[in-house]
Amino acid sequence: MGEFELIRRYFFPIAEAGSTSAVLLGPGDDCAIQRVDPDSDLVFSVDALVEGVHFPHHYDPEKLGWRSLAVAASDLAAMGADPACFTLALTIPDADPDWLHAYARGLATAARHFGLSLAGGDTTRGPLTLSIQVHGTVPREQAIRRSGARVGDYICVSGTLGDAGAALHYLSSGNPGPDEQAVLARYHYPEPRLSLGSALRGRASSAVDISDGLVADLGHILEASGVAARLEVGKLPLSAPLRRLAGQEAVNLALNAGDDYELCITISPEAWRFLPENVRSELTIIGEIVSGEGLTIMHDGHSQALPAGGYDHFRN
Ligand SMILES: [Mg+2]
Structure with a gap:
């Protein structure tokens, strides 16, 4: 399975998972587009989770799907931000369909639960690493520092x-x-x-x-x-x-x-x-x-x- 097919099959459905209408353009183009209200500040953060460092080796991929998004979304909570969308850079040793399916299932459940939709992403070969950037918004000047x-x-x-x-x-x-x-x-x-x-x-x-x-x-x-x-x-x-x-x-x-x-x-x-x-x-x-x-x-x-x-x- 090619990279594009892999992404489409497992991750495009998560683009519809969130409740936000702020994402004007999701995965499939060179960039995603998020519309930001002029009276809001965009609050964003990126987290990288590395196998063996931030989660155990051979960790259940469905749990990892939830956990990887939850950890990133928690930084939005700390700022008082309302969740909007996220991007995912997925580094995997091989394209194991069972692993990908389970990971995407956990991620989709979390995305729906937190109100975050997948706006885009990238996949590469390498040691298992999940990098998730989350975007949220707050009324202007109201982020909690x-x-x-x-x-x-x-x-x-x-x-x-x-x-x-x-x-x-x-x-x-x-x-x-x-x-x-x-x-x-x-x-x-x-x-x-x-x-x-x-x-x-x-x-x-x-x-x-x-x-x-x-x-x-x-x-x-x-x-x-x-x-x-x-x-x-x-x-x-x-x-x-x-x-x-x-x-x-x-x-x-x-x-x-x-x-x-x-x-x-x-x-x-x-x-x-x-x-x-x-x-x-x-x-x-x-x-x-x-x-x-x-x-x-x-x-x-x-x-x-x-x-x-x-x-x-x-x-x-
Ligand atoms: Mg934090």
Whole structure:
């Protein structure tokens, strides 16, 4: 099968998967065309996922289809952007129709779910690598940046943390129990917080998605905003399956493990009071922004200080 036929068969259907009418011209020409409203800003980001680095060797292609788009879409959520479309550069060792069919199925399911349509792409031979560029829009000047955190703001996270990190222990387990299945689902099918992100526009002072771990990603906000933070470990939202599986280690996973794709945001106490209840209920306050530099972690009456720049390898 030639390259063009391969793309047409498996990927053209995904061009219709999204709900957006912003794509005037999808795959098949030299470029795609996206119409951008004059009162909007275009927000875009590219992610490359490499086999053996960002996902395991021989990873299920259907799960990879979902996960590869979810990971990219999560960056749109962090900016408060409404999803529009994406492009895919697919590097594959060989054109295995079964693999392509399963990958395209997972990708199409995710594309429909997130409201992203495939606008174009490219395929090449080589070690398995998926590069996805996502486009979204926000009303002019309303993208949520990392640099807006202010002293006195609450620090909040969505959902629960640490589940995807715990799942790494069970990826090759033959017969996972219910708790293991629950955390594995968080790893295989991350849910980017797109509607939460857009609901936080004009409300959150800063935001980041948690791809590398809470401490590391909150660290990006602190550095961009020139502030410090105090975190209360006892307030971290932990799922029941994670608590049962990981015990004492659950806190470390929630602080340091990546792959959850929840949002970490800052918000002033006043804006928090005015949040609609359905938005507030998706968030947990875990600490506050303070003046200075670095991150202080409060745990059972003890405090541990991490200097600015020391966020990458924290172990509680
Ligand atoms: Mg990100």
